[in-house]
Amino acid sequence: MTAPEEPRRRTPAEEARTIVEGTNVGTLATLTQAGDPWASLVTYGVLADGAPVLLVSHLAEHGRNLVLDPRASLVAATPARGDDPLDMGRVTLAGRAERRAGGEEQAARAAHIAAVPQAATYVDFSDFSLWVLRVERVRWVGGYGRMGDVEPADYVAAEADPVAAAAPYAVRHLNDDHADALLLMARVLAGHEDATAAACTGADRYGLDLRVDTPGGETPARVGFAERVTVTDGLREATVELARRARSG
Amino acid sequence: MTAPEEPRRRTPAEEARTIVEGTNVGTLATLTQAGDPWASLVTYGVLADGAPVLLVSHLAEHGRNLVLDPRASLVAATPARGDDPLDMGRVTLAGRAERRAGGEEQAARAAHIAAVPQAATYVDFSDFSLWVLRVERVRWVGGYGRMGDVEPADYVAAEADPVAAAAPYAVRHLNDDHADALLLMARVLAGHEDATAAACTGADRYGLDLRVDTPGGETPARVGFAERVTVTDGLREATVELARRARSG
Helix, strand or coil: CCCCCCCCCCCHHHHHHHHHHCCCEEEEEEECCCCCEEEEEEEEEECCCCCEEEEEECCCHHHHHHHHCCEEEEEEECCCCCCCHHHCCEEEEEEEEEEECHHHHHHHHHHHHHHCHHHHHCCCCCCEEEEEEEEEEEEEEEECCEEEEECHHHHHHCCCCCCCCCHHHHHHHHHHHCHHHHHHHHHHHCCCCCCCEEEEEEEECCEEEEEEEECCEEEEEEEECCCCCCCCCCHHHHHHHHHHHHHCC | CCCCCCCCCCCHHHHHHHHHHCCCEEEEEEECCCCCEEEEEEEEEECCCCCEEEEEECCCHHHHHHHHCCEEEEEEECCCCCCCHHHCCEEEEEEEEEEECHHHHHHHHHHHHHHCHHHHHCCCCCCEEEEEEEEEEEEEEEECCEEEEECHHHHHHCCCCCCCCCHHHHHHHHHHHCHHHHHHHHHHHCCCCCCCEEEEEEEECCEEEEEEEECCEEEEEEEECCCCCCCCCCHHHHHHHHHHHHHCC
């Protein structure tokens, strides 16, 4: 058997988009009148180009700050997998916030309410305004040793992983009920012919991450799907194809 | 029966301390060399006076920022109870970060590692420094309509609620297994003699929050413990005393 070519992974830009679109709450850094940094919790939606849409009261400190100085930075994060908070995936977006009103308000309004349905009840309050954060810098940290700056143009062009929300369940299900198939994938598709056990540690639109036990010790491995998954419920079909490929060796 | 006096609640300063000490991860706002706000995830511990202790690499953007300008702001938050992110309790602390080295390092180091045990493995790396955020402003938001500025001196003097971590379990347990006792509390201790049902919506060191069904509709109510709870596992005993008091009418 020849060593498999390195299976595809999400790019840093895709990682960043996936984290940003995976939640609707983050922390915004703005500048006070004195130029001090001010951190505050905000909810947000996301435009098609990845720009966050905030709905901010000018009675709130961050609302007053944005009116005085549009520079802002937003952190979005995914929950830690274990009990180590620095294993959390997180993204910092930085740029300038632009107020949306009149004709250009509709897309921003729709994006915010799609992500934060509760906002429908206060979006029309007179003290609230929609702001779009024009992204000029993107910094992604995926956990220990996985990080990088992302070109804003790459962030704009990237797509959030459609299976991100379903992945934790899929990982649990594979480990609970399909250990044999994972072992076969490790042996046949990942090139670890001496594997004695395999567990799934991650799933994304491009494939599965495995932790493989071998006589020489534990090693990470990656198996790639035949095609990238394009629908939110596509992990099962892609994984079944992987298992079939492993069985037919 | 006389109307009960309004039972004690946590002060805003106590709410803030409870949120800050209830987690070990937050988002820090710092200033870049250009004076732009920069938001990034950090872990922290807390000194006895409530000051957060950061352990920051000078290779990280926020580490470089603090060296250039010590002004910083930290948001800590508790998870939302339901699916509404703006129902999250959160606190913004703002002030100046001071580097801790030499003899004054020990308390900061111990506080950080107590909150973030994983930090023991990298606290001595040469690129990491301990920073204490000297708190000059405190802003607390408890959810919809519960918020306020807190005097820094009050924040310093306040104690985190020792039962905060245990409260969600206690609330579930009371609702699952002790609906009769809750109803009796609502009738006898909260003055809703016509109550037909009661659920517990919150528990803290000073008492229980109830949602009471009456012929006139649903109403919130509060019942106070005989004494404030001072130990982490003290909710059960205090609640049993409340139930006993309700039964003896």
